[in-house]
Amino acid sequence: MLSNAPAGTGEVPLQQRSPERDAMVAEIVLASRILAREGIVDSFGHVSARHPDRRDHYLMPRTRAAELVTPEDVLVFDREDVLVSATQARIFAERSIHGAIYRARPDVQAICHHHAPAMMPFCTSDAALVPVFHLGATMGATVPLWDSQDEFGDTNLIVSTQAQGDSLARALGANWTVLMRGHGATVAGRSLREMTFRAIYGARNAEVQLKAAQLGAVRRLTAAEAVSAAEFNLTPFAMDRAWEQWTRHVDTPRPF
Template structure:
């Protein structure tokens, strides 16, 4: 294993444990990354719960080859089709974030209500035209292409009654985007419990997107999320 490959797997493992500690991952879910900028090699946690995945549980597969190895998750096509459609995407997270699932399934608009939860300008699209043969699981390349098309150039998409798909240029962006999507959904949920959700004005959303993805602000967020001692101790 090369040093670069080892460091990438450590980063993915850390991301999985952070997301697990915030309740965004459950026993299912996956976090993936290109193995280098523009690479067709993809590294993803294998058939093990993401929060418990060790370095040896991360698998690498090739986008240019047909089919998938048995060692990768059944929903790996979600990742593959987004990578194929988006050269700007370097990492993808598919999770079952509970508040985001509730809000999307209830028909509430997933739009920013707080600056910390502003990850994109557009409302988060919701995919619900499932292939009956797969239930709500996206296990074929043909259906995954539909998911990638609905995502378009955005960062996040919801699978109704199932989970979220969050894309970023890096593992850090995919992890932060997943956390901030869930935080915003939680606020929408609590607003809806007492009244109509209030959404940020469009001009404020545009300002906040720049705020959230500013490098210094991301570093602050990373420091906060990694302050969880259990996550840090996973490398000791």
């Protein structure tokens, strides 16, 4: 396991805390608790963020329900998904999802994998998930569906290898949300707050679309509307307002 930065790099040693790392860990905990309260994750699902001091590493909690995550639970993994932190804790096999997307997308700073109930009908049918209202557009104008069956045949549907993670990352492409056939969804963002916003309103978009379909033909946003609405709603003007409200309803992690 790596415990120190390479000589001469100027990077912060991996076992050394920094104000930036502590702040990122606290925000991972908050995002995990918010997503649990909003019904996006339950006993299953997980949140991660790129390491602020070492861009080729990421931070992710040990195996634990998101609502219960504490700062002490957040561990360090390298770009190959190898555990760097000194711990005997159980770790998520599906860290392969996170590592693959960080390797493929330098712009991605945070990821959530979840099984929100509203998303599941779109993971188990041929119906496409499309933006139908302005806040829902933050999930992305296009939401692809990844089917593990295409490359890997019959599996337990858990993304537990780098090959599977890389395949999922290719399906995500330049988008922000990807559905996983028979499993759930993975959401990326340029920050933890943005990822949280995309995950929550992506699930709410799915709820609205399902209800609209019961009334008749679904009227989706145009591609230009979806892009414009997402750009507006992912500004601090909107995201900070939502984050302030969401954090009022969860316990703020104590300093560690």
